[in-house]
Amino acid sequence: MLELVTASAHSGAQLKTRWGENMADDVVESVKPNTDETLEGLSSDCDNSHLSSGENEEAVKTFKDLGVTEVLCEACDQLGWKSPTKIQIEAVPVALQGRDVIGLAETGSGKTGAFALPILQSLLASPQRLHTLILTPTRELAFQISEQFEALGSSIGIKCAVIVGGIDMMSQSLVLAKKPHIVIATPGRLIDHMENTKGFSLRALKFLVMDEADRILNMDFETEFTLLFCFSLAALKDPVMCAVSTKYSTVDKLQQYYVFIPSKYKDCYLVSILNELAGNSFIIFCSTCNNAQRVALLLRNLGITAIPLHGQMSQNKRLGSLNKFKSKSRSVLLATDVASRGLDIPHVDCVINYDIPTHSKDYIHRVGRTARAGRSGKSITFVTQYDVELFQRIESLIGKKLPAYPTQEDEVMMLVERVSEAQRFARLVSHHMTSHMDNRVVCLWLRSHRKSKSLMFGCSHYLF
Numbered sequence: 001m002l003e004l005v006t007a008s009a010h011s012g013a014q015l016k017t018r019w020g021e022n023m024a025d026d027v028v029e030s031v032k033p034n035t036d037e038t039l040e041g042l043s044s045d046c047d048n049s050h051l052s053s054g055e056n057e058e059a060v061k062t063f064k065d066l067g068v069t070e071v072l073c074e075a076c077d078q079l080g081w082k083s084p085t086k087i088q089i090e091a092v093p094v095a096l097q098g099r100d101v102i103g104l105a106e107t108g109s110g111k112t113g114a115f116a117l118p119i120l121q122s123l124l125a126s127p128q129r130l131h132t133l134i135l136t137p138t139r140e141l142a143f144q145i146s147e148q149f150e151a152l153g154s155s156i157g158i159k160c161a162v163i164v165g166g167i168d169m170m171s172q173s174l175v176l177a178k179k180p181h182i183v184i185a186t187p188g189r190l191i192d193h194m195e196n197t198k199g200f201s202l203r204a205l206k207f208l209v210m211d212e213a214d215r216i217l218n219m220d221f222e223t224e225f226t227l228l229f230c231f232s233l234a235a236l237k238d239p240v241m242c243a244v245s246t247k248y249s250t251v252d253k254l255q256q257y258y259v260f261i262p263s264k265y266k267d268c269y270l271v272s273i274l275n276e277l278a279g280n281s282f283i284i285f286c287s288t289c290n291n292a293q294r295v296a297l298l299l300r301n302l303g304i305t306a307i308p309l310h311g312q313m314s315q316n317k318r319l320g321s322l323n324k325f326k327s328k329s330r331s332v333l334l335a336t337d338v339a340s341r342g343l344d345i346p347h348v349d350c351v352i353n354y355d356i357p358t359h360s361k362d363y364i365h366r367v368g369r370t371a372r373a374g375r376s377g378k379s380i381t382f383v384t385q386y387d388v389e390l391f392q393r394i395e396s397l398i399g400k401k402l403p404a405y406p407t408q409e410d411e412v413m414m415l416v417e418r419v420s421e422a423q424r425f426a427r428l429v430s431h432h433m434t435s436h437m438d439n440r441v442v443c444l445w446l447r448s449h450r451k452s453k454s455l456m457f458g459c460s461h462y463l464f
């Protein structure tokens with residue numbers, strides 16, 4: 001699940017968060033009025049006065065019915081959004097009235113649109129630079145939200161800035177100096193700019209969004225309601241709770257399975273399932289960066305187009321991996337929980353929990369990377385002899401017993417020798433990579449140690 005909090009109509013001085021400082025403390029310069037002609041030209045089109053909250057789902061069929069202005073309705077149409085989702089029906093009219101909103105809905109249910117549309121409409125009504133701040137827990141999510149704002153706001157000349165770690169501060173300062181309408185940031189880098197970038201001020205901010213609020217605040221509450229209620233005490237004014245999911249739930253179109261296997265045969269089962277479901281697109285979750293890297297190498301050794309995504313990679317490499325997976329040039333993404341929240345890659349057919357998540361809540365976020373926006377999808381969770389208790393906790397959190405995924409043990413065991421060979425290669429390559437050996441040297445080394453042609457498949461791809 002993902003929560004959103006839109007704190008609308010707050011002045012910068014009121015914006016206080018638990019993770020950081022008072023955002024208005026570092027005010028150096030006030031924000032100049034917007035001169036963006038496109039936004040101003042369109043602003044008269046915007047009239048929310050007729051809106052009332054509490055319109056129910058049955059009565060509302062279109063974005064227009066929610067009070068969304070014509071130009072944004074057209075943008076939704078261009079994105080292929082024929083009608084609003086449940087959370088959009090609940091949250092958009094309330095946010096358009098200028099109320100603070102706490103949103104709660106299933107994964108892949110369109111929460112980004114639910115806060116993006118009211119923000120864009122507010123910008124149309126009163127154009128202003130540095131109008132909105134969106135905080136996200138991961139860098140990838142920040143880029144994704146920016147893409148969605150730019151897609152919805154393309155015809156109105158919206159300017160977004162993504163301010164995340166792993167990217168040069170100076171170039172970000174230049175982007176901030178141009179005073180974008182919307183800043184999408186991860187907390188650490190935002191604080192850096194607030195402390196060190198002259199002239200950067202959030203005083204005039206009209207909207208604050210905390211996407212994945214529990215993760216940003218780094219708090220593990222029993223339910224997300226409690227978390228957001230606590231946050232509302234600190235910063236929100238009489239917020240409206242828009243909940244279209246009242247507990248930790250997974251979507252109906254997701255088929256969830258587990259497979260009970262001995263720990264030492266995890267790789268064999270993985271390869272067997274990937275072979276069986278060949279042609280699909282997978283995200284495989286591992287609990288550590290090392291494991292994600294090692295399994296990616298192992299699969300590459302076996303000719304499977306796998307690519308890693310984890311926090312020990314540079315930001316450029318992380319984005320490169322994600323783009324290759326998104327563009328379908330790689331069919332398997334080996335990821336840590338850095339990819340478990342919010343990432344929206346519609347073509348993901350199957351999520352495999354190679355390592356079971358330690359926090360049950362992460363299970364819901366991970367499997368939510370498939371079966372998004374009404375599509376169907378599959379998830380398979382590996383449960384070893386060490387994971388039984390964690391698995392039971394997951395089942396009790398989601399409130400259902402999962403069926404076993406059918407596997408043929410004898411067929412899996414036929415892979416043991418082949419997989420062991422690939423494991424040895426993966427370990428050796430990992431060792432050379434972690435000892436900072438030049439990539440070209442690794443490739444040369446691999447060539448000289450080549451045992452069979454297929455083991456060397458994709459050698460150049462070691463250079464990620």
Ligand SMILES: Nc1ncnc2c1ncn2[C@@H]1O[C@H](COP(=O)(O)OP(=O)(O)OP(=O)(O)O)[C@@H](O)[C@H]1O
Nearest residue numbers: 002081083084085107108109110111112342344373
């Ligand atoms: N009204 C709509 N009709 C059709 N598709 C939509 C609609 N609104 C959003 N979408 C699409 O649904 C997908 C999921 O949306 P989004 O990423 O906002 O989900 P989410 O609820 O934030 O998920 P998560 O909890 O996993 O972060 C996106 O591809 C988005 O373009």
